[in-house]
Amino acid sequence: MNMVSLPETINSPILYFLDVGILLGGLGVVFFGKIIYSALFLGVVFVCVALLYLLLNADFLAAAQILIYVGAINVLIVFAIMLINKPETKINKKKITFGDILSGFSVFGLFSFLIIMILNTTWLQPTLVSQEVKNSFQSIDIIGIHLLTDLLLPFELLSILLLVALVGAITIARKEISPKI
Template sequence: MAILILIHKFVLASLELGILLGSLGAVSFMNTVNSAFSLGLVFTCISLFYFVLNADFVAAAQLLIYVGAINVLTLFAVMITDQSEGSSAVSDGIGSSVAFAVCAILFLLLVRMVHNTNWFSLNIHYNLGNSVLTKFDNNVQKIGSKLLGEFVIPFELVSILLLVTLVGAINLARDDKALPDAEESVISPSCDNSFFF
């Protein structure tokens, strides 16, 4: 019994270390491809963390959505952009000040929410042999009704955040230099010479 607890603690500590190192790598690497791969490591460790905590549906959703879709989209957007090695993405304008203020407000709200939540009022009993949860089931219907009922505003805020991320990735991938008219006509010829019309 004691060896199972030690193995469980070791796995949790390894996943937490992976999340911490991946997060530090995502914000500290100068190469954006390495930063995106570090973000993928964070998403994968979070998915495995959910799996260890017996939240199979959340683990599968994390793995499919974040690692399989968002991280791959981020990697494609990073690889499509044409940035030189010496260019810096940090600007000293009003935008960075607004972004810092928004991040600070979101961080303070998150700290307040975590501090005000009574974590130990959740009545969850673990049986270490077969990991039985007495209060919560792994039921997709209950998750869907809670997500679209009680938690509809955070759900919509996350969808807006993903939309902003997608628009930002498209904006980064778009070429800033406009094509001259001659090159544009070579790339996209007019429809007058079409075979079908």
């Protein structure tokens, strides 16, 4: 993939900023105690990944990332957290067990194995692609034409399914508990 035609002095800091945003957002998802904060940090990760797609000239992927992951998945997670409305419970600090130590060594071993495999892998070098082929793969117009001609029926059925799911979710959320007589 070709990166956005920005000078290297601008492109590299943006890339590093997005990488740090993804890393810190991921750590925020894992280490924050309140689940709502974890969901919000997950949104930060999704937005940083979308901006990374924009930096790599994958504008359709960036738009899909924002619409699907930030606009749908992350909002759904936040709504689910808010609908559950479970009171916060204090977590008792426990002593480190043998299972915790075993899990830590397993994760460290898998991470080390992954790093070794990444460093020893021969990566393919990017090849030059003609502008004609590049436009055929990244054209939003072609995707839109296929969605509204060849794939119109599945597209409409999916929209009806999502509408039914939305109405069902609203019905469940608004349902009041009737008093027992």
